Amino acid sequence: MAGSSHGHTPAAWTGVIIAFIGFCVSGAFMVLANPLGFWAGMVIVVIGGIVGMAMRAAGMGAKKPEHKDLAEVIAAKTA
Template sequence: MAGNSHGHTLAAWTGVTISTIGFCISGIFTVLAQPVGFVAGLVVVAAGGVVGLLMKAAGLGQPKEAARSGAPARPQEQSS
């Protein structure tokens, strides 16, 4: 796994963290037998996916060149 760049982005980590928190919320409310809290946790899980996609669209995800080749992308040169 160390040889590829799968999931090593801020967008991926943020989306997974939010989804994990939502999963924990749903689990707690399942044990407490509170359906409203359970559904609220599922909404947080879905929000984690949406946040991850939005962050990827904002440029915080893996570049498309690296995703196709499996190799890390080269940093782009900035013109001054």
């Protein structure tokens, strides 16, 4: 995966950072026994996913690779 830059985009980093903050908020409120704060953190997690998808749609995500014909790939490897 490292060769394909999987996850190394502004959309991925932003979505994951927002989701991580949401998990931290939820975890803190879980320890404090506050259900409302816990669910607020879960909302932040969902917002992180939405922001990541919106940024990907805006062109800040990874470009989809072009798929080659399987016969061309096999011919290139055997040549």
